Amino acid sequence: MKITQVEAIPFAIPYAKPLKFASGEVHVAEHVLVRVTTDDGVVGVAEAPPRPFTYGETQVGIVAVIDGIFAPQLIGLDLMEREQIHGRLGRTVGNPTAKSALDMAIWDALGQSLGYGVTELLGGYTDRMRVSHMLGFDEPAAMVAEAERMRDLHGITTFKVKVGRRPFTLDTAVVRALRERFGDEVELYVDGNRGWSPSESARAMREMADLDLTLAEELCPADDLIGRRWLVQQVDVPFVADESAVTPAEVTREVLGGSANAISIKTARTGFTTSRRVHHLAEGLGVEVVMGNQIDGQLGSLCSVAFGSAFELTSRRAGELSNFLDMTDDLLAEPLEIRGGELVVRSGPGLGAVIDPDKLARFRQD
Ligand code: MUC
Ligand code: MG
Incomplete structure (x- = not known):
């Protein structure tokens, strides 16, 4: 070996x-x-x-x-x-x-x-995850149509809505349109990729208070230290650290410093070895976890679902596993398929990926 x-x-x-x-x-x-x-x-x-x-x-x-x-x-x-x-x-x-x-x-x-399969080697908790689809910036009608297509074709009912534009009403209008179209049939949460200031984030979250969001991710930069802590205190859903907390040390700093109370694990940036350390840390700190997507292709998504399925904490929420659907093609001999809103781990040894x-x-x- x-x-x-x-x-x-x-x-x-x-x-x-x-x-x-x-x-x-x-x-x-x-x-x-x-x-x-x-x-x-x-x-x-x-x-x-x-x-x-x-x-x-x-x-x-x-x-x-x-x-x-x-x-x-x-x-x-x-x-x-x-x-x-x-x-x-x-x-x-x-x-x-x-x-x-x-x-x-x-x-x-x-x-x-x-x-052995990688999921079995890592933890072997389950063999599948529910899928959350990421909706990128567009007009409200186009983003609603995209969500409809994902629901109809793949059974996906959890959506992460990209926000962080100015004025923030461009984004709050999208989230409102999605809630009005789907009612309580879908789970919605938002990711700002550090686009807003803390005060814009607070105003946007207040405007969306009636829309039953389940998470808010990286609405403002973690470097806005005092502003971010102030924001996390007033947001009434878990505040997810994504790109601000990659390594175990960064996760510890962000969570213990009060700048986040949930974390995104992305195998694309912490592999299996460090993702496992981050998972154990999150479990010890008692923070929620989302399996995130680094805009991965099919191979990267297979890695994500292999890891996410290995543990109870990582498989609890829908994982962001569907960005590859937006690509024109991919490298896998047998394409990944999302059915009934779920992605299943490949059976067989290793990742089960054939190029x-x-x-x-x-x-x-x-
Ligand atoms: C995400 O969750 O933020 C976009 C930028 C990045 O670093 O990851 C993607 C998705
Ligand atoms: Mg993110």
Whole structure:
């Protein structure tokens, strides 16, 4: 089970429906496929989605840091030496999605080598999650139509509404239109990607007080320290830290500092090894958890559902697992399907991900 090869392959797949939100927009999935091969011929896979507006990584940078720094540090290690792997990756600061894709590809290879699914290895709580769909910026009628389409085609009834525009009434009108259209048939929550000030956030939340929201995420920057604590005190739903609290240390700081009382776990940025640490921390601190989406492709979504299904706390709420539906194509030989509002973990060892060689040849950029 020794690592003999590490590959970072850039690929690009356009979105049919670009996602727009307060901190950026995504039109093409310019991701990096990571492959880890062992001396037994096992190949583990995962994908890294560069998000320059959130973590500063780029597609070129991810390939360079894997080829130049991480691959030489990992080659020769055994798949079971997971804390060694974690420690070696940790010598380099930043680069969260590059490190995470390596970590998840290694877990995939480990699962295949041992004959267990990744979900079973991590915790084995369940084999599926309910799905929450993210609605990006648009006019109210278009966002309602999108929610209808997701409900009719996939049975999805939980929606995260992107907010954070100015004036905030652009967004509160959307949430009101969704509630009026669906009544109590759907769960709604909002994510501001740090777009509003604390006072705008407070006013917007007051205006939506009758709309039965279940969560509010990153409405304003965590760096607005006093304003954010002031805001969290007056919002009467859990306030989710997403991009402000990635590492266990950041989660501890945000939660104990009163700047959040729920957290988003994204395997794309903390892999399986660090996501597990964050999960245990959240359990210990007694904060709610949402499995978030880094605008992942199918492989990334498979990683998310594999992790989210492993624990009771992560599978309790609907996970954000559906952004791949907006892409024109993907790399998996057998596409993921969301049915009855649920995504099921692949049976079989590892992640159960098989890359279609023709698709990879078509979309790879190197
Ligand atoms: C989300 O939950 O915020 C958009 C920006 C980012 O970092 O992640 C996505 C979704
Ligand atoms: Mg978010």
